[in-house]
Amino acid sequence: MAAINRDDVAHLARLAHIEMSAQELDRMAGELAVIVDSVKSVSEAAGDDVPATSHPIPLTNVFREDVVGHTFSAEQALSGAPDSDDNRFKVPAILDEA
Amino acid sequence: MSEQNTTAEGLIRLSAADLAEKLRAGEVTAVEVTQAHLDRIAAVDGGERGVNAYLHVNAEEALAVAAEVDAIRAAGGAEAEALHYLAGVPIAVKDLIVTVGQPTTAGSKILEGWHSPYDATVVERLRAARMPILGKTNLDEFAMGSSTEHSAYGPTRNPWDLDRIPGGSGGGSAAAVAAFEAPLALGTDTGGSIRQPGAVTGTVGVKPTYGSVSRYGAIAMASSLDQIGPVTRTVLDSALLHQVIGGHDPRDSTSLPEPLADLVAAAKTGNVEGLRIGIIKELHGEGYQAGVENRFNESLQLLKEAGAEIVEVSCPNFQYALGAYYLIMPSEASSNLAKFDGVRYGLRVLPEEGPMTIERVMGATRAAGFGDEVKRRIILGTYALSAGYYDAYYGSAQKVRTLVQRDFEAAFAKADVLISPTAPTTAFRLGEKLDDPLAMYLNDVATIPANLAGVPGLSLPGGLADEDGLPVGIQLLAPAREDARLYRVGAVLESLLEAKWGGPLLAQAPDLAAAQALEAQEAK
């Protein structure tokens, strides 16, 4: 298994949308390396013939009938919003063009 | 019942079942019971050396619900008849479970001050049963931890020793029940978060079969592992509470379709004769504290004397369970926690410098809102799912899950119920393992297999370890959908142990109020 380094952590932090200082990246890289090392036996535990289990209890075909249920008012929907305008959630610009 | 039991001091020490009987008999009112617990919370929970089991106390609403119950009971008639058995018995709710009318934080800064516009299914069921909700209990942030030290709102202390951890993630619920700040509480268990706190605080905790209790409204950590369950002081109380919150919920696709078995009847069965109880070879011995091992053997002896057949089973793939868990859990958590981004609810933090784009705002919000352990698991999960690593990590872990299930199947062919210590050690000191994530993770080694396989597990007090005088937990495991077996065996073992101790284990706990007062005096 490939070792996990600081650049890897920086990439993962970008994917996960968590800003990290250089110091944090270094610390996290060290901690993750230890953890990743400790779980590596997992990849050797099961052969190709073992199926994966995604759900602990095997249920299938759990559906909802197509019947309208409750809705929020716009006010309720926005009640916890950090910022809003005109009954919509307000977010900063998506592109950086400054 | 002695007269002392109707004083406030006496009421808080009663089990939920005893409180329910007294309420029905009209010996006490729900308001008195609720107020007694609120007073206890006020006495022991706050302050520098307080237990800090509660993040939010909900006195007004709890008393209002209690008053309603009293009014209905006083009026008599059909409505009084229809009252739930536990109506008026107060309860504490882990702050991972959403509630209308009081905040839900998940122990995180990122949700500070957030009020859910909807109730979790289990909360709806508590309300339908008219059980006053005392408040929301502390936890490791987003239930990620085994000590409740990862709460953004300070650690909870273990009522047995205020310098020790109460377990985690549900340390708040376990400590509240152990400190007589609530007769009942709800927890969530992803890798042991109900059972391990139960073990180290001398309380009972149950992780039901996956799907037995609706997860709707429990803030998800790892969807395929999470399960809500009871935290109580007796096995019967857990059965009673499981019966309130369990059963099919159409809002949870993974909810079991069939009705619950009669768990209360199972808890009242009163014998284990002829039952085969399997010791899991891999879940005791090396790595387990001597005092834990001693209490475990003592329980085995009692069960054997009561007529159970003790067999040994081997689950060789359990050695991979911890590793698989620490891949599956962070993978699912990294995804479940993506929604906390400062757009729709909760914290929003603006970057201190540079361009003010939504990307940056999300990044700054999550950097400021999440604690270190949460970040660690999100990064680990992101890694395990990322291109090129999925098969080796997440994919392999899902295969280990199959192997663990096969081990359980083989074991349950030989035994009706499996038994092990709940945790390898008794409660450790606050701060002792905070900087060593791996050592912290090892606490869950005995509880994790049940979550991976979806089978139910119960932890009950097994006595005090000789070397430190702290509680030891005994874990019982049953096949999926056979939760009733846990209550049957658990209740028998509990009565055998209590007969040996001459009363509940918690009667041996130090007098918390006195301890706190003494410490306060010493501090002066």
Place this chain on the structure above:
Amino acid sequence: MSTDTILSFEEAMEKYDPVLGFEVHVELNTKTKMFSSAPNVFGDEPNTNVNEVDLGMPGVLPVVNKTAIESSIKIGLALNCKIAEYCRFSRKQYFYPDTPKNFQTSQYDEPIAYDGYLDVELEDGTVFRVEIERAHMEEDAGKLTHMGGATGRIQGADFSLVDYNRAGVPLVEIVTKPIEGAGSRAPELAKAYVAAVREIVKNLGVSDAKMERGNVRCDANVSLRPHGRERFGIRSETKNVNSLRAVEHAVRYEIQRHAAVLDSGEPVIQETRHWHEDTRTTTSGRAKSDADDYRYFPEPDLVPVVASREWVEELRATLPEPPAERRKRLKADWGYSDLEFRDVVNAGVLDEIEETIAAGATASVARKWWMGEIVGRAKAADVDPGQLGVQPATIVELSKMVEAGKINNKMASQVLDGVLAGEGTPEEIVEKRGLAVVSDDGALLEAIDAALAAQPDVAEKIRGGKVQAIGAIVGGVMKATRGQADAGRVRELILEKLGVTA
């Protein structure tokens, strides 16, 4: 705007061979959303068709809409696909403010339908088989409105507003295999393919199929390779091409742009392109990058879907007649010639003509109106004929008025203009515009007398039995009445006056 250099389409075709691919998103018209019971309704007040699930609130869980599954299976069957016996949903993870959970619940490697095909008929009747790779289920995102910029586009915006009403609307994404061999007919095929998909989902009743509302959205992949080379070139993906004409134009434009890039010796960049209807060009979106690591994994909050063969056959039995078979039937029923029928199909007025006939018109009258009057007007207005808003009942009413001799064809055309201008019902317009045919025999007889007096020699010929000469007299009468007379009635009166039986 775009500064891309492009080659002429002809030159591009001389040098290169296009390979196409399409991802068509179809919004299902279920009553509720894919995973929540909030209503699936277009155009309501922002953030009112939502509940805690659609907003991605802490603690929520999804539950699959059964009707959406059935609609997806129907689409798969109509596209001649195999239906998976077992399939799951996955999480496609990326952060974007229109995506409430910051992942989209979508099918990934286990689509509900796969390995199908669609036979697409081009304008000249050529049939081209498009292979379908898969049709999978997913959920729509919310709607972002970019504010503060001059253009309302994402570029230059100061902030954006999010409405989650659309979040969670069920989508079926239909993905083709690479389409080779279309050659210079690629743009035409693109349009015909999307039209065929739209027709199928509309015919199934599983989608409102209104492209202008985004019910059917197309992402078009285009790549070029030199003639004779097997390996595909690098493709661009043009997003959200949301009308049939735009699909055709976008594919044509991308072919021309790619050709120019390849000619310059530069590599084509694998990227997303945005279509601009106003300039009929594309602009660069973002290049594919490591940010596209979607970290798919099976959705643990949903259980697998198992489509038993019995269930699939039950659904198959409910499928309506496929559009191609329907066309065959209609052509026979209506008695149109090959050419007439193809013109009707190409003009995209098959449904409209069917509805008009159902409302009471004859097949030939319906065709005359749609092809002769309405299609031309639609072209002038640069919209699809169906979008002009002509009601079948209007056509029936107009044709009845003509038959009754109340107005003539020329007037009827003017009345239609009036209807389209919103002047009222045909009856009201005839009245308001004073368009009624002059049928007062007294007034006509005066005009006939005058016309006969003006051309006595012609009158004599008619009396002598040369009835075909009557045209000159009729023409005189029509001229005198400025076209408002009923020519048939005029003819009758002339013959009567001259004592001749026709």
